[in-house]
Amino acid sequence: MQDNQYIQHPRYHVAVDCVIFGYEEGVLKLLLYPRGFEPSLGNWSLLGGFVQEKESVEDASRRVLLNTTGLRDIYLQQVSTFSRPDRDPGARVISVVSYALVHIDKYDKELVRDHGAHWWPVDKMPQFIFDHKSMVQSALFKLQQDASVKLVGKELLPDLFTLNQLRSLYGAIFQKDFDPANFRKKILSLGVLEKTSIKNTTESRKGAFCYKFKEETEMRVSDRIVKFI
């Protein structure tokens, strides 16, 4: 492509939309924003923004996440690009969707409240604007794919967690119950967790030992954690 060829081609707004996953009380949740004006008033929207001159799509997503949740160093994965010419009735906008995994207890509550945002369980989601519903579906699928070859959890759970909390998280991600005994053996065999001497007694009478992720180890594992995906 020659430089002078560029000029004759149209240019578009390029947006980023973030599917922000958090995990709380055994439920996988999504941070969404209510749309305050027509069209699509009352429906809910992903957190988004426009790509600025000197940033990449990833930069833009991180900027948007920082501005609305106050969080840095977030685990972020690109999902897919949505580009139907009529997808946004306001103007031609091409949107790159990513998902983010955040610690639901660490975000800036004030900032989020000021934006009117709300955490929605993934199995009870509201009406979305535009094509945001299929964005969420794509993001969830991508998360499942990733979680089947990489142990997610560091990004969503507290630093110390029990194996049953991790199992519940995987249950929430895959919408499926995992056998406690087998899940325990499978996960421990991966060798990426470290047992601590701390017991968590909030969820059972007996109390369960807490684990943490080993430093330095890549959580991407050689064989898949979840076989069926």
Next chain:
Amino acid sequence: MQDNQYIQHPRYHVAVDCVIFGYEEGVLKLLLYPRGFEPSLGNWSLLGGFVQEKESVEDASRRVLLNTTGLRDIYLQQVSTFSRPDRDPGARVISVVSYALVHIDKYDKELVRDHGAHWWPVDKMPQFIFDHKSMVQSALFKLQQDASVKLVGKELLPDLFTLNQLRSLYGAIFQKDFDPANFRKKILSLGVLEKTSIKNTTESRKGAFCYKFKEETEMRVSDRIVKFI
């Protein structure tokens, strides 16, 4: 986002780049175009083009494929979006990469020759322009992912093919040899192939029966074909 908010944001050229896979003589190949001018003269480029006013990214990719290979109804999958601000030295261009699977004997030879294009084996690729090398790597990875849960072959092989041709194709995609006996059993157990009475004697003295894909069946299989990815 309100309509009047759009105007203050920058707009960019949005391109599509296609990683076109073909399969010939046991080798997985890529259709590439030589760059005829500086910068990056002599290096090779993916087939690309700009997204026009009334088309989606997918539309644009299909248009570009049609214009340069003469092929319609191509199997096309979006891979990822590349957006580093400096990725194209000529101008700010955000590019959405897809891969295409084509029958290497059916494309329009003249059209391709006129463009100076050339099929390159994936294991002997030339120098690329810009970030096209990592585009190809991402595309190959995505193809591997897809081929492990969906039987690709309809899109790359002739209508009638032997199981060993299919095995060679999978070997080329995953850069790994599959055991003939085990591959045969695994593939046939999927139940998506139909044996014909036609024998192909070009590749062995004994001759091998040709198979074809069953009509109507979805080639996406429940358990994965290739376990290690």
Next chain:
DNA sequence: CCAAAAGTGTTACGCCTACACCCATGG
């Protein structure tokens, strides 16, 4: 004591791997 979660052990089954082995045929 009992319910309920934590944690360990056992068994059976399915699938994959790695071969051995027969078949057909052109040179």
Next chain:
DNA sequence: CCATGGGTGTAGGCGTAACACTTTTGG
């Protein structure tokens, strides 16, 4: 008749699923 690819059969191993069973402790 033999080298070569086509095609079938089989034994071993590994991982998982299913589930029994034991431990701990607050109510």
